Amino acid sequence: MENTKKKRKKPSSFYRRQDMWGVIMLIPWLIGTVLFFLMPLIRVIIFSFNEITLDLGAIHQKFVGLSNYIFVIRTHATFYQEIITTFAQAVPNTILIIFFSLFAAVLLNGKYKFRGAARVLFFLPIVLATDLIDVSLATVSLEGMGNDAATAVGGMTGAAMVVNFLIEGVGLPSEMIKIALDVISNVFETIKLSGVQTLIFLAGLQSVSPSMYEVAKMEGATTYETFWKVTLPTVSPLILTNLVYTITDNLMRTDLIDMIQTTAFGQAQYGYSAAMSVVFLGCTLVLIGVATAIVGKVVFYND
Amino acid sequence: MIKKKEKPKTAVVQRRIPKSAEEWIFWIRRKGGGIFLSFLRYALIICIGQIILMPILKMVSATFMSPEEVGNPISTWIPGTFSTEHLVVAFTLLNYPKALVYTLLTTAGQVVLQVLSAAITGYSFARIRNKKLQKLFAIVILTIVVPPSVMMLPQYLFFRNFDIFGIIEAITGSPINLLGNPVTLYILDFCGMGLKSGLYIYIFRQFFRGLPRELEEAAHMDGCGFVQTLFRIIMPNAMPGIITVSVLSFVWNWNDTYYSNLFVGNRLNLMIKLNQVSGDMTNTLWGIHGKIPGDFFFEHTNMLYQNSILTSCSMLVILPLIVLFMFIQKRFVESASNAGIVG
Structure with missing residues (x-):
């Protein structure tokens, strides 16, 4: 009896052991999640309803209800504007980055000479993605533009002439030109922020099975059709992944975060800072929720 | 290895230069689109490459320009006289x-901890069969989505009064202040809560889901223990994932100012130092005037001079990253595209 029992158990021992170890290995992460993620999140929400004073690291809380929120949204000089501009900028930036990174990934996926070099070049922005370097680079590139020289001569710059021609000569609405100009002037920013997204899309493109392309070719599809009917649907789940990543990445780099930080550590207004954080978090989650809901409808899942 | 079958010789397409005019027209019709496309492709790559590379080249050029020449419209790109003054001052x-x-050293430590914890957590999430525990993965997604700055204050307070279940307070009488100590970052990294750790866990989980379970079963059959399987079978197979995550982790930790400013604030950290320098150029420059040789230009209040110094400093800070990338780029690009981020 005992012998048979042992025999029956043995095949599953591998899985049982794996399950056990799986849980054990999860422990550090679980502790981290509770201590550094869930508890702080709850504490921030609690803080946002309290007036906080710090005294040598000891926290004194006084419940004040919603007044922190009311102050932050109604009375605070710049928070309201800042949050609207932040989120209004995040949307077009995200769309641009997604399009650019998909485009770049397609460009890097083809077979041609110097592809390796091109890939290295396109992934360089991942290495250089830092705000501090931007500061010095911005000044450098402004020097290099030579705009001052052109205006000093008295004429318009080449760009201004083209714009003038498009508005007056061709008769395009100036709003449209303005949007286009914004896109163009943001080109460096867009390229710089889309390194990881390109990487993800490229990985996706590599995983499209070659037999799909073979079928498309047999059926007489053109390159254009193949892209829309084969390539795009297969990478479309990654658009969702990239969307979430891009939005969070974009929001990590805004002035709003500096504001939250200075409100807390510069002005010692911990309650206000917590309320700002909660509002910011709420807006972030709403934006991501709406974006994924919209894009999720278009996404095609193979399985 | 199975030997590849040799292709029949008739299948080899011979390249032929068209001879008559009709052949030329036919050839252009057939290949013209391809040529145009590849021309467009190279043009685009060169344009985008120029946008990416120009700032770096500009940085190098500004670094080696002699200070008297800065702002001179004649030499915007190639300096007329080379000088290492900017470099020496920045140094x-x-x-x-x-x-x-x-x-x-600190960044390398962070990378090791972060990769280890992310790999282990990702592996558990990929292999665990308990449905309830699987659902915890939603929290990983949440950690990616929630901006870390939201939890800034509680985390700060946590490390300000660090204590493990009151044990430390019982022994020494008060909780210890871990702020200003890189240990804070190590703790966060090890617990999978460091900078973008959620993303790494996600990458590893997707990667390990692509590895067949038979691999571990076979190891089990051969009498491999769990830990042994993990380090002898799984990790070597996970090299693409490990390389991708290590590079990303190194780069982002290196460039990070948020975590290191908040929790460590050590002035030896290059990024923090750069931050501090760029905040108050005049005074920091004046602070080192004793160490600068007398024959240097050194106008510490000159805006253009300050700018060049700042550019040189930035170059010095990203130089290790560029060197690293040069060495690892081939493997990184390969592994990144095979890392199974797609799942």
Whole structure:
């Protein structure tokens, strides 16, 4: 009896052991999640309803209800504007980055000479993605533009002439030109922020099975059709992944975060800072929720 | 290895230069689109490459330009006279060799911890069969989505009064202040809560889901223990994932100012130093004027001069990253595209 029992158990021992170890290995992460993620999140929400004073690291809380929120949204000089501009900028930036990174990934996926070099070049922005370097680079590139020289001569710059021609000569609405100009002037920013997204899309493109392309070719599809009917649907789940990543990445780099930080550590207004954080978090989650809901409808899942 | 079948010789397409005019027209019709496309492709790559590379080249050019020449419209790109003054001043300003070693060591430590914890967590999430525990993965997604700055204050307070279930307070009488100590970052990294750790866990989980379970079963059959399987079978197979995550982790930790400013604030860290220098150029420059040789230009209040110094400092800070990338780029690009981020 005992012998048979042992025999029956043995095949599953591998899985049982794996399950056990799986849980054990999860422990550090679980502790981290509770201590550094869930508890702080709850504490921030609690803080946002309290007036906080710090005294040598000891926290004194006084419940004040919603007044922190009311102050932050109604009375605070710049928070309201800042949050609207932040989120209004995040949307077009995200769309641009997604399009650019998909485009770049397609460009890097083809077979041609110097592809390796091109890939290295396109992934360089991942290495250089830092705000501090931007500061010095911005000044450098402004020097290099030579705009001052052109205006000093008295004429318009080449760009201004083209714009003038498009508005007056061709008769395009100036709003449209303005949007286009914004896109163009943001080109460096867009390229710089889309390194990881390109990487993800490229990985996706590599995983499209070659037999799909073979079928498309047999059926007489053109390159254009193949892209829309084969390539795009297969990478479309990654658009969702990239969307979430891009939005969070974009929001990590805004002035709003500096504001939250200075409100807390510069002005010692911990309650206000917590309320700002909660509002910011709420807006972030709403934006991501709406974006994924919209894009999720278009996404095609193979399985 | 199975030997590949040799292709029949008739299948080899011979390249032929068209001879008559009709053949030329036919050839252009057939290949013209391809040529145009590849021309467009190279043009685009060169344009985008120029946008990416120009700032770096500009940085190098500004670094080696002699200070008298800065702002001179004749030499915007190639300096007329080379000089290492900017470089030397930036070197002294950043306390470069010492800071470099310190930053390299701390960042390397962070990378090791982060990769280890992310790999282990990702592996558990990929292999665990308990449905309830699987659902915890939603929290990983949440950690990616929630900006870390939201939890800034509680985390700060946590490390301000660090204690493990009151044990430390019972022994020493008060909780310890871990702020200003890189240990804070190590703790966060090890618990999978460091900078972008959620993303790494996600990458690893997707990767391990692609590895067949038979691999571990076979190892089990051969009498491999769990830990042994993990380090002998799984990790070597996970090399693409490990390389991708290590590079990303190194780069982002190196460039990070948020976590290191909040929790460590150590002035030996290159990024923090650069931050501090760019905040108050005049005074920091004046602070080192004793160490600068007398024959240097050194106008510490000159805006253009300050700018060049700042550019040189930035170049010195990203130089290790560029060197690293040069060495690892081939493997990184390969592994990144095979890392199974797609799942």
